[in-house]
Amino acid sequence: xxxxxxxxxxxxxxxVTLMKVSNEVSILEGVLQAAVVMxxxxxxxxxxxxxxxxDEAGKATPNDLVIALDAKNEEIMKSAISEVDKLLSxxxxxxxxxxxxxTLDSALRLMPDANxxxxxxxxxxxxxEALKALRKGLNVFLFSSNVPVEQELELKKISREEGLxxxxxxxxxxxxxxxxxxxxxxxSQGSIGIVSASGxxxxxxxxxxxxxxxxxxxxxxxxxxxxxxxxxxxxMIEGIKLLEEDEKTQAIVLxxxxxxxxxxxxxxxxxxxxxxxxxxxxxxxxxDEISKRGFVAATTLEDGARAVCDLLQRKKTRNIVxxxxxxxxxxxxxxxxxxxxxxxxxxxxxxxxxxxxxxxxVILAPLIGDVYSNTPLKTGYKLEDVSVSKNHTCxxxxxxxxxVGRPHPMIDFTLRKRRIIQEAKDPEAAVLLLDVVxxxxxxxxxxxxxxxxxAEAKSIAxxxxxxxxxVASIVGTPEDPQDLRKQKKKLEEAGVVIMPSNAQATRMxxxxxxxxxxxxxxxx
Amino acid sequence: xxxxxxxxxxxxxxxxRSNNDTDFFCSTTVTCPxxxxxxxxxxxxxxxxxxxRIGQVHSVFTRVVNVLTSGNRxxxxxxxDVGNGPINIVTNLPQSTSMASIGIRKNDExxxxxxxxxxxxxVIIISTKNAKEWKPQRIFRxxxxxxxxxxxxxxxxxxxxxxxxxxxxLAQLIEYVEEGRLDxxxxxxxxxxxxxxxxxxxxxxxxxxxxxxxxxxxxAQELVGLGPGLTPSADDVLSGLMASLTLISENLNIFEDSVxxxxxxxxxxxxxxTTLISQEFLMHAAVGEANEPIVALIEKILTARPNExxxxxxxxxxxGEASGTDVVLGVFLGxxxxxxxx
Amino acid sequence: MSKKENLLNKKLKVINIGIETFVEDLKKQGAEVIxxxxxxxxxxxxxxxxxxxxxxxxVDSSKRNHSKRPTKKQ
Numbered sequence: 001x002x003x004x005x006x007x008x009x010x011x012x013x014x015x016v017t018l019m020k021v022s023n024e025v026s027i028l029e030g031v032l033q034a035a036v037v038m039x040x041x042x043x044x045x046x047x048x049x050x051x052x053x054x055d056e057a058g059k060a061t062p063n064d065l066v067i068a069l070d071a072k073n074e075e076i077m078k079s080a081i082s083e084v085d086k087l088l089s090x091x092x093x094x095x096x097x098x099x100x101x102x103t104l105d106s107a108l109r110l111m112p113d114a115n116x117x118x119x120x121x122x123x124x125x126x127x128x129e130a131l132k133a134l135r136k137g138l139n140v141f142l143f144s145s146n147v148p149v150e151q152e153l154e155l156k157k158i159s160r161e162e163g164l165x166x167x168x169x170x171x172x173x174x175x176x177x178x179x180x181x182x183x184x185x186x187x188s189q190g191s192i193g194i195v196s197a198s199g200x201x202x203x204x205x206x207x208x209x210x211x212x213x214x215x216x217x218x219x220x221x222x223x224x225x226x227x228x229x230x231x232x233x234x235x236m237i238e239g240i241k242l243l244e245e246d247e248k249t250q251a252i253v254l255x256x257x258x259x260x261x262x263x264x265x266x267x268x269x270x271x272x273x274x275x276x277x278x279x280x281x282x283x284x285x286x287x288d289e290i291s292k293r294g295f296v297a298a299t300t301l302e303d304g305a306r307a308v309c310d311l312l313q314r315k316k317t318r319n320i321v322x323x324x325x326x327x328x329x330x331x332x333x334x335x336x337x338x339x340x341x342x343x344x345x346x347x348x349x350x351x352x353x354x355x356x357x358x359x360x361x362v363i364l365a366p367l368i369g370d371v372y373s374n375t376p377l378k379t380g381y382k383l384e385d386v387s388v389s390k391n392h393t394c395x396x397x398x399x400x401x402x403x404v405g406r407p408h409p410m411i412d413f414t415l416r417k418r419r420i421i422q423e424a425k426d427p428e429a430a431v432l433l434l435d436v437v438x439x440x441x442x443x444x445x446x447x448x449x450x451x452x453x454x455a456e457a458k459s460i461a462x463x464x465x466x467x468x469x470x471v472a473s474i475v476g477t478p479e480d481p482q483d484l485r486k487q488k489k490k491l492e493e494a495g496v497v498i499m500p501s502n503a504q505a506t507r508m509x510x511x512x513x514x515x516x517x518x519x520x521x522x523x524x
Numbered sequence: 525x526x527x528x529x530x531x532x533x534x535x536x537x538x539x540x541r542s543n544n545d546t547d548f549f550c551s552t553t554v555t556c557p558x559x560x561x562x563x564x565x566x567x568x569x570x571x572x573x574x575x576x577r578i579g580q581v582h583s584v585f586t587r588v589v590n591v592l593t594s595g596n597r598x599x600x601x602x603x604x605d606v607g608n609g610p611i612n613i614v615t616n617l618p619q620s621t622s623m624a625s626i627g628i629r630k631n632d633e634x635x636x637x638x639x640x641x642x643x644x645x646x647v648i649i650i651s652t653k654n655a656k657e658w659k660p661q662r663i664f665r666x667x668x669x670x671x672x673x674x675x676x677x678x679x680x681x682x683x684x685x686x687x688x689x690x691x692x693x694l695a696q697l698i699e700y701v702e703e704g705r706l707d708x709x710x711x712x713x714x715x716x717x718x719x720x721x722x723x724x725x726x727x728x729x730x731x732x733x734x735x736x737x738x739x740x741x742x743x744a745q746e747l748v749g750l751g752p753g754l755t756p757s758a759d760d761v762l763s764g765l766m767a768s769l770t771l772i773s774e775n776l777n778i779f780e781d782s783v784x785x786x787x788x789x790x791x792x793x794x795x796x797x798t799t800l801i802s803q804e805f806l807m808h809a810a811v812g813e814a815n816e817p818i819v820a821l822i823e824k825i826l827t828a829r830p831n832e833x834x835x836x837x838x839x840x841x842x843x844g845e846a847s848g849t850d851v852v853l854g855v856f857l858g859x860x861x862x863x864x865x866x
Numbered sequence: 867m868s869k870k871e872n873l874l875n876k877k878l879k880v881i882n883i884g885i886e887t888f889v890e891d892l893k894k895q896g897a898e899v900i901x902x903x904x905x906x907x908x909x910x911x912x913x914x915x916x917x918x919x920x921x922x923x924x925v926d927s928s929k930r931n932h933s934k935r936p937t938k939k940q
Contacts, residue, residue, distance in 0.1 A: 010630075012583035012590075015753045015845035019692055022752065035716075040749025040756055040798045046720055062749060062798050100903035107881045111900045115873050118892075120884030121904060122627060129883055129904075139873045143884065165873060179878050179895045182888065218874060246874055403646070414638075440891045625905050 001032070002077045003070050005047075005057040006084060007039070011065040013088060018065075021087045025069065028083065030076035035068040104132050118181060119168075120144055126169060127151040134158050134166070141181045142168030142223065149230040152223070156234040165242075166235060168223040172199035175206065175219035182221075183410070183441035186479035190215020191248055192308050195239035196255035197222050200353030200437060201283070201301055203475050204502060205255055208305035210477045211500075214312065217248040227259035227267070237270040244274045252278045253308040255301065257358060258285035268293050279308040283355065284362030284377075300359055302501040321507065323500050326523055330516070332497060332508070336431070337515040339467030344430035347371070347513045348423045349394030349506075350416050352409035353475070356435045357396040360506040367510040367518050368392055374399055389423065392513075394433070410442045413449035420450075424457035424468050431469040432457075433509045435502055436491070438476030438484060445482065447490040454494050469512050471497045473505040557646040558626055560617055562655035566610040568808065569599040570657055573613075573636055581632040581643060582800065586622045589643065590801060591634045598804045601643070601650065608658040609815035610808045613641070615650055660813045661820075664775050666827030674863050680830045681821075682856060684837040689849035693757025694721045694750075698853045701860075705729070717751040721758055725857075732786050732861060740789040748806075749798035757850045759802040762790060763809035763818075764854020770812030771822045772862045779862065787811070817843065818851055825859055 013021075022036040035052060037043040039060035047053040052068035060066055067084050071077040101107040108114060117133035119126060123146030133140050134155065142155075147169035159166035167174050167181070173196075174181040178189045185203055187210040194216065196202040202219055209216065220242070222235035236254060243249045252274070259267065259282070271278045272293060279296045281304030290297035296311060298304035303319050310317035322329055347368065351357035354375065361377050371392040372381045383390060386401055397409040397416055409416055416434075423429040436446050443449065454470055461468035472491060476484045488498055499505035510518060565573070572578055572593045579593035587603040600609070603617040617623065632644035641650040669677075686699055696718040697706060706726040714722065724746040731739035744762065751757025766787045773783040787810040794806050808814060817839040824836040840855075841848040878897040882889050883904050892899045 012585070012754060014585045014588075015755070015847060018752060018754065019845045022692075035752075037752050038749070038754065038756060038799050042746065042748060042750035042758070042797070043756065046716065046750065049720075050716065062796065063800055100901060102903050102905065104881060104883065104902065107883075107900050107902050111879055111881060111898070114879045114881045114900070115876065116878055116880045118880055118882045118884070118888055120882075120888065133881075138881070143888075176873065177875060177878055179892065179897050181892075242874070248875065441887075 001070060001072070002074055003052060003054065003068070004077050004081065005052065005054040005069070006067040006081060007056050007060045008065040008067070008088065009060070010063055011088070012063075013065065017087070021067065021084060024087060025067070025080055025084055028076070028080055030072040031069060031080050032072065033068070033070035034080075035066075037066055037068075038062055039064045039066045104129065104136065108136065114138060116141060116176070116181075118143065123147045123169070127155060130155050130166070130169075131158070134162055134164055137162065137164070139165040140167065141174060141221075142166065142171055143182055144168065145170040145224075149225050149228055152225055153231050153234075156226070156231060160234055160238055165220070165238075167221045170225060171221040171223040173202045173219070174221035175202075175216055177218070178216075180440050183439060184219075185210070185439035185475070185477050187477055188213075188215030189217070191217050191250040192312060193217045193243035193246065193249035193252045194219040194255060195222060195236050195243065195252065196220070197224055197226050197236070198255055198257070198283075198355040200435075200475065201255045201281075201355040201359075203353075203437060203439060204301040204356065205253060205281070205305045205308075207475055207477050208302055208501060209309060212305070212309045214309050217246060217250075218243065227256050227263050229260050229263060233259065233263045233267045233270075236267055240267075240270050240274050240278070244276055250276060251308050251312045252276055253281055253298075253304050254278060255281045255304060256283070257355070258282040268295070271295060277311045279304055279311060281307075283359050300363065300501075300503040301355075302503040320503070321522060322504055324504075329508070329511070329523070330519070333511045333516050333519075336467075336469040336471075336497065336512045340430050340469070340512075340515065341427070341466040343427040344466055345513060346389070346426075346428050347392045347394070347431050347433060347509050348389050348426075348429050349433035349509070350419050350423075351394065351396050351433075351435050352398055352416070353435050353437055353502075354396040354398050356475075356502045357394050359502055360394050360433060363503055363506045364392065364394070364510055367507070367521065368514060374401065389426065389429070391428075395419075410437050413443065413446065413453075417449060417453035420453045420457045421460065424460040427464070427466065429468065430513045431471055431509045433505060434470065434472040434496075435505075436472055436474045436476075436487065438474065438480040438482040438487065440481070442482065445487075447487050447494075451490055451494045454491075454496060458495060469497070469509075470495065471499060471505050471509045471512065473499050473502045475502070557649045560615040560648060560650045562613050562615050562641070562650050562652045563604065564608055564612075564614045564656045564658040565652065566599075566608060566612045566658050566660075567813075568597070568610045568804075569613050572597065572599050573641065573652065576636050578634040578636055578641065580634055581628055581630050583630065584624050584628050586624055587617070589623050589628055589648075591643075592800070598801055601641070601648075607816045608660075610660060610813040611804055612658075612815070613650065613652075613655075614658070658816075660816070661823060662771065662774060662812060664771075664823045664827055666823070668775065668826050669828075671863060674826060674859075677825045677828070677830060677833045678856060678859055678863070680833050681825065681837045681852065684834050685841065685849060685852050685856075688838060689841050689852065690846040691715075691849060692752055692846040693850045694718050694725070694761050695757070695846060695849040695853045697722060697725065698849075698856060701853075701856060705860075717757055721747060721750055721761075725758075725761070729857060729861070735782060735785075737785055737789045740786060741793055744790040745793040745797070748794050749802075751850075753845060753847060753850075754799060755802040755805060755844070755847055756798055757846060759798055759806055760847045760850030761854040761857070763805050763814065764851035764856075765858040766790060766806070766809040766854075767812060767814040767818060768822050768825075768855040768858030769861065770810070771819065772826065772859060774812065775826060776862070815843070817848075818855070821852075822855060822859075825855075 018036050026034040040062045057066050116139045118141045119129050120143035126144035126147045130140050156166050172182045173184045185207050187206045220239040226235045227233050243252050280290045281298040287297040296307045298307045307317045364371050370381050372383050372390045373394050374386045375396045376382050458468050478484045579591045582590040582592040589601040591599050599611045601613045628647050635642045724743050728743035747758040749756050769783045773780045791810045821836040821840050824833045880899045883902045889899050889901045
C-alpha cells in the first residue's frame with residue numbers, strides 16, 4: 001500500500017480533463033484508489049478520512065489541484081504518477097479542416113528544395129524556429145521582434161558559420177531576387193544593393209532609387225539590433241560580403257542609425273575590404289570620419305539614395321536640400337506661413353515609420369532646435385506624456401505604447417487621425433508633418449483615412465482664426481498596389497503640401513513653422 | 525528598429541482557420557492578433573470592463589478564458605456554445621478553435637483599449653462595440669402553472685437527469701430524493717463524495733425548512749468545496765439550490781426574505797474554502813444570477829410544458845463534466861423546498 | 867560557393883511560419899510558398915518549452931558528435 005499525493009499548485013484543468021485523469025488512473029492495474037480534486041478544506045478532510053492525505057497535500061489551498069493515489073507497490077505508483085503527468089501535460093488538439101504542415105520538418109517534406117524560411121512567430125518562440133531552419137541549411141527572414149540580443153547573437157554566429165542569411169530579428173523588410181519579403185515597395189531591378197538595419201529606411205531609399213530610374217539588385221534587411229554592441233554588425237558585414245560576390249550588384253549602400261563607435265569601426269573596416277563602391281548612410285552620423293576613410297557618407301536617406309545612384313553613374317554627388325527650385329519652394333512657404341496666427345509656432349510630426357521620425361529629428365535639430373519625442377535624440381527631450389505634444393514634437397506612432405490593442409499605424413490610422421485633430425485644436429501647433437508609406441503590407445488606401453481628418457483639422461483651425469499647415473511625403477512607387485498618383489492627388493486636393501522625400505518634407509516644415517526665417521541657413 | 529509594422533490586420537480572405545475575414549495567430553508581442561467580437565456581456569463582467577486595466581488571465585481552457593480582475597473577482601471570455609452568464613463575455617470564437625492553443629497564458633495582462641478587450645500583448649483583441657448587455661431573466665415571462673403541474677415538471681426533470689446525467693459527484697443522490705427528501709437511503713452504492721455529503725445535505729434541507737440560520741451555515745460549511753471538479757460537486761448543488769430558491773420565491777412572491785437569509789448563511793462560509801471560480805458562481809447564485817441555461821430551466825419548471833422542461837434539463841446537463849448534473853440536483857432540492865410544502 | 871549565394875538570383879521557395887498574410891503577397895510576386903500551421907509548442911507553456919529545448923540541444927549535440935556533419939540542403 002503506497003500512498004502518494006501529487007500537488008499541482010495553481011493548476012486549472014477543466015472538469016473533463018480532471019475526470020479523464022481520474023478515470024484513466026483509477027483503472028490502472030494495481031491502483032487501489034485515486035482521487036483527483038481541488039484542495040478545498042472539505043476535500044482534504046475527505047482524503048484524510050480515507051487515509052489519502054499527506055503533509056504536502058495538507059498544506060495545499062483550494063486553488064491547487066491534488067491527485068491522491070493509493071497503489072499496491074512503488075513500481076505501480078511510479079507508472080501511475082507518470083500517467084498522471086502525461087495526461088495533465090497533454091496538449092490541446094484543435095480540428096483544422098485543411099491539412100497544412102504543422103512544423104518546419106513536415107513543410108520540408110512537401111517542399112524539399114525550399115531555400116528560405118520566413119518566420120513571424122512571437123518573440124519567445126522565434127529563436128527556436130530560426131535555429132531549426134538554420135540547422136536545416138535554410139536562409140531565414142525573421143520578422144519577429146522582442147527577441148533578446150543574446151539570442152540574436154547566437155543565431156547570427158551560426159548563420160555566419162553555415163554561410164546562411166539571417167535577416168532579423170526585428171526585420172520587417174527585404175527585397176530578394178526582386179521579391180518583397182514582409183513589407184516593401186515594388187521597385188525596379190537593377191544593380192544597387194542595400195544592406196539596411198531599418199525597414200522604412202530601406203523603403204525610402206529603394207523608392208527614391210526607383211524614382212531615379214535605377215534599380216535594386218538585392219536589399220538585405222538585417223534587423224534593428226544588428227549594429228548593437230552585442231551583435232556587433234555581423235549581418236551587415238556578411239551582407240557586404242554577399243553583395244560583393246553578387247555579380248548583379250555594382251554599388252552598395254549601407255543604411256542604419258549611427259552605430260556605437262566600435263561597431264561602426266568594424267563595419268567600416270569590412271566596407272574598406274569590399275571592392276565595390278559603398279555609400280555609408282548612417283542617418284545623422286558623423287560625415288567627416290566616414291569620408292576620411294574614403295567612403296561616400298550620407299546623413300539622410302535621400303542623400304544615401306542619391307549618392308549611390310550618382311556613384312553608379314559615376315557622377316559627382318552632392319547633398320540635397322530641395323529637389324524643387326527655390327523659386328517654387330519660397331512661394332509655398334509664404335503661402336503656408338502667412339496664414340498662421342501669432343500663437344502658432346510649433347512643428348508636430350506624426351510618424352508611422354520610426355526611422356523616418358528619427359531622420360526628421362536629426363534634420364530639425366540644427367534648424368529649429370531640439371525636438372520632443374517618444375524616441376528623442378536627447379534624453380532631456382523625452383515626452384512625459386506621449387499623448388500630449390510639447391513645443392516641437394515628432395512622435396513615432398509605431399512604438400509599443402501606441403500599438404497595444406491595435407495594428408501598426410502603417411495599417412491602422414485610427415490614432416494618427418485622432419492626433420491630427422488633437423493638434424489642430426492646439427493654438428500653438430503650426431505645421432503637421434506626416435509620412436505616408438505605401439507598398440505591400442500597408443493600408444490599401446491611406447488617403448481615404450487621412451483626408452477626412454486633415455479636412456476636419458484644417459476646419460477646426462480655421463474656425464479658431466488659425467491655419468493648420470500640413471506637409472507630407474509619400475514613400476512608394478507607381479507600381480505599388482495603392483496607386484501612388486491618386487494618393488498624391490487626393491492629398492494635394494486636401495491642401496497637403498507633398499514633398500518628394502521625408503527629408504525635404506521635414507525641411508519644408510521647418511521653413512513654414514519659422515515663417516521662412518531659416519531660409520538663409522537652409523538655402524543660402 | 526521599431527519602424528516596421530509588427531502586427532497586421534489582414535486584408536486577405538478566408539482560410540481554414542479564419543474567423544470571418546480575419547486571420548489569427550498567437551503572439552506575445554505585436555504580431556497577428558485574434559480579432560473577436562463580443563456578442564453579449566453579463567452584468568458582472570460589464571462592470572469589470574470600465575477600467576483601463578481589467579486584470580490578468582487566471583486560467584485558460586478550450587472554450588473559456590477566465591480573467592482575474594483587479595477587484596479579485598473572476599470574469600470569463602467564452603465561446604458562444606458556453607452561453608450567457610453573469611460573468612461571461614460571449615464571443616464569436618470559431619467552434620473549432622481552442623483558446624488554449626492561441627498562446628494566451630496565465631498572468632497575461634488584460635486591458636481595455638478604446639473599448640476593445642486586449643488579452644496579452646495583442647494575442648486576442650475583442651471588440652465590444654456591438655455587444656449587448658445580457659441580463660439574467662429574473663421575472664419569468666410565461667404564466668405560472670398550477671402547483672401540480674410544476675411538481676410534475678420536477679418529476680420530469682428528475683427522470684431526464686437519471687437517464688442522461690453524469691454522476692461523478694454528488695448528483696447520484698438525485699435518484700433517492702423523494703419530493704425533496706433525502707431521508708430514505710439505505711445500502712445503495714454511493715461514491716465517496718455522495719456518501720460523505722449525504723448527511724450534511726440532508727441536514728441542510730432540514731435546517732432550511734426550520735429556518736435555523738446558524739445550523740444552515742454549519743451544514744453548508746461541511747459541503748462547500750466538497751467533491752471533484754474545478755467547481756466542486758457540492759458547490760454546484762448549492763448553486764442550483766440557491767438560484768432556484770431565489771428565482772422561484774421572487775416569481776411566486778413567497779418567502780422572499782427567508783430565502784435571502786438562507787442564501788446569506790450559505791455563502792457566509794465560502795471564503796477560502798473553495799476555488800475562485802466556484803466562489804463566483806456561488807455568490808451569483810445567492811442573488812439569483814446564474815448562467816442562462818440554468819435560469820431557463822428554472823423558468824420552464826414554473827411556466828412550461830414537460831417537453832420544454834426536458835429540453836431545458838438536457839441543456840443544463842451538458843454543462844461541464846458533471847457540473848450540470850450537480851446543478852440540477854440543487855435545482856431539484858430548491859424547487860421542492862418551495863413547491864413541496866406550499 | 868556559400869549557401870547564401872544559392873538564394874540570390876534563384877527562384878524563391880519559401881516556407882512561411884507565422885503571419886498568414888505574407889503568403890498571398892509572396893505568391894502574387896511569383897514565389898513558391900508553403901504555409902506552416904504553427905502553434906506554440908507545448909501549448910505555449912514556456913517551462914515545458916525550456917525542457918524541450920534542452921532535450922533537443924542534447925540530441926543535436928550528440929548527433930553532431932557521433933556522426934559526420936549532416937549534409938545541408940543545397
